[in-house]
Amino acid sequence: MQRVDPSPSLFADLYQLTMAQALWQSGTTAKATFSLYFREHLPGRAFYVFAGLHEALEHLQRFSFETRDIEYLGSTGLFDSEFMDYLLSLRFTGRVRAMPEGAIVFAGEPVIEVSAPMIEAQIPETFLVNSVNANTLLASKAARIVHAAHGRNVYDFAARRTHGLDAADIFARVSYMVGFDGTSNLTAGARHGIPVVGTMAHSFVSAFEDETDAYRAYARSFPAASTLLVDTYDTLNGTLRAIQVAREMRAAGHELNAIRLDSGNLAELSMECRALLNRNGFGGVRILASGALDEYSIEELLRVCAPIDGFGVGTKAGVSHDAPWADSVYKVVAYDGRPVMKLSDRKETMPGSKQVYRYLSRSYRPLRDVMAAAGEARPAVCARPMLTEVMRNGEITVDLPDLGELKSRFAAEFAKLDMRYKKLHNPDAYEVAISDDLSGLHAGTAARLRRRSGASIGESLPERA
Amino acid sequence: MQRVDPSPSLFADLYQLTMAQALWQSGTTAKATFSLYFREHLPGRAFYVFAGLHEALEHLQRFSFETRDIEYLGSTGLFDSEFMDYLLSLRFTGRVRAMPEGAIVFAGEPVIEVSAPMIEAQIPETFLVNSVNANTLLASKAARIVHAAHGRNVYDFAARRTHGLDAADIFARVSYMVGFDGTSNLTAGARHGIPVVGTMAHSFVSAFEDETDAYRAYARSFPAASTLLVDTYDTLNGTLRAIQVAREMRAAGHELNAIRLDSGNLAELSMECRALLNRNGFGGVRILASGALDEYSIEELLRVCAPIDGFGVGTKAGVSHDAPWADSVYKVVAYDGRPVMKLSDRKETMPGSKQVYRYLSRSYRPLRDVMAAAGEARPAVCARPMLTEVMRNGEITVDLPDLGELKSRFAAEFAKLDMRYKKLHNPDAYEVAISDDLSGLHAGTAARLRRRSGASIGESLPERA
Numbered sequence: 001m002q003r004v005d006p007s008p009s010l011f012a013d014l015y016q017l018t019m020a021q022a023l024w025q026s027g028t029t030a031k032a033t034f035s036l037y038f039r040e041h042l043p044g045r046a047f048y049v050f051a052g053l054h055e056a057l058e059h060l061q062r063f064s065f066e067t068r069d070i071e072y073l074g075s076t077g078l079f080d081s082e083f084m085d086y087l088l089s090l091r092f093t094g095r096v097r098a099m100p101e102g103a104i105v106f107a108g109e110p111v112i113e114v115s116a117p118m119i120e121a122q123i124p125e126t127f128l129v130n131s132v133n134a135n136t137l138l139a140s141k142a143a144r145i146v147h148a149a150h151g152r153n154v155y156d157f158a159a160r161r162t163h164g165l166d167a168a169d170i171f172a173r174v175s176y177m178v179g180f181d182g183t184s185n186l187t188a189g190a191r192h193g194i195p196v197v198g199t200m201a202h203s204f205v206s207a208f209e210d211e212t213d214a215y216r217a218y219a220r221s222f223p224a225a226s227t228l229l230v231d232t233y234d235t236l237n238g239t240l241r242a243i244q245v246a247r248e249m250r251a252a253g254h255e256l257n258a259i260r261l262d263s264g265n266l267a268e269l270s271m272e273c274r275a276l277l278n279r280n281g282f283g284g285v286r287i288l289a290s291g292a293l294d295e296y297s298i299e300e301l302l303r304v305c306a307p308i309d310g311f312g313v314g315t316k317a318g319v320s321h322d323a324p325w326a327d328s329v330y331k332v333v334a335y336d337g338r339p340v341m342k343l344s345d346r347k348e349t350m351p352g353s354k355q356v357y358r359y360l361s362r363s364y365r366p367l368r369d370v371m372a373a374a375g376e377a378r379p380a381v382c383a384r385p386m387l388t389e390v391m392r393n394g395e396i397t398v399d400l401p402d403l404g405e406l407k408s409r410f411a412a413e414f415a416k417l418d419m420r421y422k423k424l425h426n427p428d429a430y431e432v433a434i435s436d437d438l439s440g441l442h443a444g445t446a447a448r449l450r451r452r453s454g455a456s457i458g459e460s461l462p463e464r465a
Numbered sequence: 466m467q468r469v470d471p472s473p474s475l476f477a478d479l480y481q482l483t484m485a486q487a488l489w490q491s492g493t494t495a496k497a498t499f500s501l502y503f504r505e506h507l508p509g510r511a512f513y514v515f516a517g518l519h520e521a522l523e524h525l526q527r528f529s530f531e532t533r534d535i536e537y538l539g540s541t542g543l544f545d546s547e548f549m550d551y552l553l554s555l556r557f558t559g560r561v562r563a564m565p566e567g568a569i570v571f572a573g574e575p576v577i578e579v580s581a582p583m584i585e586a587q588i589p590e591t592f593l594v595n596s597v598n599a600n601t602l603l604a605s606k607a608a609r610i611v612h613a614a615h616g617r618n619v620y621d622f623a624a625r626r627t628h629g630l631d632a633a634d635i636f637a638r639v640s641y642m643v644g645f646d647g648t649s650n651l652t653a654g655a656r657h658g659i660p661v662v663g664t665m666a667h668s669f670v671s672a673f674e675d676e677t678d679a680y681r682a683y684a685r686s687f688p689a690a691s692t693l694l695v696d697t698y699d700t701l702n703g704t705l706r707a708i709q710v711a712r713e714m715r716a717a718g719h720e721l722n723a724i725r726l727d728s729g730n731l732a733e734l735s736m737e738c739r740a741l742l743n744r745n746g747f748g749g750v751r752i753l754a755s756g757a758l759d760e761y762s763i764e765e766l767l768r769v770c771a772p773i774d775g776f777g778v779g780t781k782a783g784v785s786h787d788a789p790w791a792d793s794v795y796k797v798v799a800y801d802g803r804p805v806m807k808l809s810d811r812k813e814t815m816p817g818s819k820q821v822y823r824y825l826s827r828s829y830r831p832l833r834d835v836m837a838a839a840g841e842a843r844p845a846v847c848a849r850p851m852l853t854e855v856m857r858n859g860e861i862t863v864d865l866p867d868l869g870e871l872k873s874r875f876a877a878e879f880a881k882l883d884m885r886y887k888k889l890h891n892p893d894a895y896e897v898a899i900s901d902d903l904s905g906l907h908a909g910t911a912a913r914l915r916r917r918s919g920a921s922i923g924e925s926l927p928e929r930a
Contacts (some may be wrong), residue, residue: 003656004656014649015665018687018690129626130625130626159591161598166632168476186482205807210917221490222543237918325784345696
């Protein structure tokens with residue numbers, strides 16, 4: 001097989017293409033509806049922050065195989081040449097309904113519904129699931145950290161720890177969307193317009209024979225934006241040296257911005273450093289902390305009132321360390337007008353196109369969601385339909401809000417979500433009910449499929465026929 | 466700040482560039498040596514599989530900022546224009562010594578040592594750590610799965626679950642290197658020449674009113690390469706229908722390749738399906754299993770002799786679910802000819818350029834490693850020096866083996882590693898000793914730095930001076 005660098009449309013499992021050929025050759029090409037959703041909540045969590053919609057829509061809108069993709073597929077020996085000609089002309093022409101980027105969503109609820117000719121809807125599965133899964137997983141983790149930080153600044157320092165460069169970009173973007181204040185990641189800063197932040201590394205301090213000289217050199221280069229890392233040798237001594245340099249800066253008309261702690265007992269050290277800074281007239285110098293922080297350690301630090309003004313989170317946050325995967329799936333729910341579902345053990349799907357209604361209180365706080373069949377009448381009371389059309393005939397039909405707007409929207413929506421669903425430990429489950437119509441459809445479809453597939457091994461056994 | 470899509474060289478934390486400016490402006494530009502290593506083993510594990518070297522070397526060889534990168538940096542308002550001119554001409558001109566790609570390595574051992582003018586060595590840190598960390602983490606996970614599968618086929622099905630598309634590519638490549646038999650990921654197959662494999666999805670079955678018709682359609686399109694997914698409705702009934710189609714295929718001169726189980730009790734179902742297949746004359750039809758498998762569940766399945774011929778692993782493997790992050794670091798160990806180290810609480814570094822000697826038994830089995838100072842005499846007994854020069858004056862000096870060669874090498878090396886280090890639970894710790902010379906250097910450097918930085922808060926306190 002030849003080696004090529006394929007187009008983004010070829011980011012797919014092989015079976016997407018083999019199934020496509022079998023569908024095409026058997027004429028199984030009617031319209032299908034697929035639903036992308038998260039089967040369950042992550043352990044100890046009660047909501048997801050849906051993200052990745054924009055990437056998904058752009059993928060669908062641009063979907064097109066290149067000649068080099070087809071040549072590679074040809075080299076596998078699996079594909080028919082007429083089918084490969086068909087692939088070369090294939091575009092996504094379907095309709096997409098989706099929740100908004102940044103929406104707070106719950107397990108089982110469709111976040112994206114794709115309706116298109118079967119093959120067009122099937123092939124993008126691998127990309128859509130990867131992208132929505134990674135974005136949502138990392139956004140959900142970051143939202144917990146923002147919640148735990150109670151208004152202190154939080155910065156993305158994860159660029160070296162994420163699983164590859166894409167993930168670093170995703171984490172920087174979605175963490176900013178859910179409330180982080182900036183990122184250390186220059187690539188993400190450049191691409192998305194996120195404020196970039198930074199301090200210094202231990203290697204910088206080590207390159208100078210004297211720690212104080214290292215601080216002086218940095219302060220000379222960045223008199224208005226210096227954060228000095230004080231733990232290379234000894235945190236308290238480092239802080240004293242930082243104070244000395246802060247005095248020199250002040251004499252020259254500048255103020256030291258912050259010091260950073262990166263090891264040891266951050267609660268105790270931050271209190272000692274705060275006291276040293278205050279006693280020496282540097283009450284305005286901020287204290288930043290880093291070092292494998294997550295929502296749990298931040299909660300602990302704030303519980304004991306550690307005087308930390310900002311947290312740099314990387315290692316654990318950037319991989320969602322306590323929940324690094326989510327069971328997101330993309331399942332066909334209707335084919336050629338008939339509702340379909342799988343009955344697999346513990347993996348049953350809910351048939352048919354759907355709407356999710358979010359019931360809101362008088363102050364617009366989410367009370368509960370109801371999953372309904374798409375055609376049902378809208379509830380009489382105040383309930384927001386969460387899925388709206390975002391693509392028609394393969395073209396995006398809405399203005400996708402920019403990152404700044406998404407950030408404001410998320411802050412407003414997250415503030416409305418009751419605290420009991422946001423608790424870091426044992427949050428309450430948010431109620432997601434199923435409408436009577438949808439329950440009926442589910443029962444009817446399951447019964448029909450069980451009849452057809454044979455209720456037990458005793459029925460219509462081919463080998464005993 | 467403007468938005469641009471920057472060059473790969475700008476994948477860096479902001480502080481790499483601010484430190485560079487302070488180093489440049491203060492004339493702190495002598496040669497430095499940095500060491501990339503893993504601080505500790507992952508929980509319950511005794512070795513790493515080092516991967517990502519080739520990507521790292523290619524990054525260094527191509528390192529160069531583009532005008533759009535510099536314009537973006539300029540837009541942050543942090544950088545001096547003379548310094549930005551310098552950045553535009555900056556290339557990596559240093560020397561790199563490294564362990565081979567695919568080497569089995571242990572915590573604390575340098576896997577890459579970079580010696581270059583300070584700024585050139587510092588800026589690539591973020592990229593090098595991200596890349597080596599992600600590659601090594603995923604390779605190490607995949608090697609455990611290969612070990613657990615005891616010669617059964619293992620396939621990468623992780624494309625939809627990794628954190629972004631890069632990670633899917635990395636997992637496909639490194640899992641193949643350590644012994645997987647193929648990947649479902651077409652992009653990775655196309656780029657790296659990895660065999661691509663695939664079955665079918667539940668959606669394919671659902672698109673047909675009758676499960677048997679779905680199997681027939683697939684078998685007609687792929688008479689020589691059909692794997693039928695049997696659990697959409699009921700696994701045993703699905704298997705009977707697959708047998709019926711296998712009979713039809715045989716009548717037409719073809720053989721069904723395999724069935725796939727994706728839910729339920731895989732041990733029991735595989736035995737029942739195996740019996741059904743055998744009883745009907747299809748002893749040659751293989752059974753594949755998938756569904757959140759990892760080394761632990763594979764070990765359990767094989768312990769009870771589940772007749773599974775191949776495992777498709779995705780969700781948990783592709784994110785290294787039980788150890789999604791590793792503490793890899795890139796630390797300066799020498800600057801301008803003097804050894805340096807940090808003394809931070811629990812994050813001490815080992816100073817100076819190093820060599821790692823791997824002592825081998827008469828049958829070339831690794832016995833123990835010794836970390837030595839780079840200049841020490843080579844041991845008299847059979848000990849392989851693990852770090853060799855791979856780049857000089859910024860140019861790669863060795864032929865980087867292709868993936869097929871890496872795969873064979875890894876298989877040979879992994880077979881030599883004693884079973885007690887490979888156990889999935891409570892493996893023995895492999896001995897990594899420190900040479901006397903290196904111990905002496907460490908003690909001397911620590912003492913010198915402690916004296917300089919002040920042994921305690923009571924000494925040379927600036928505010929009490």
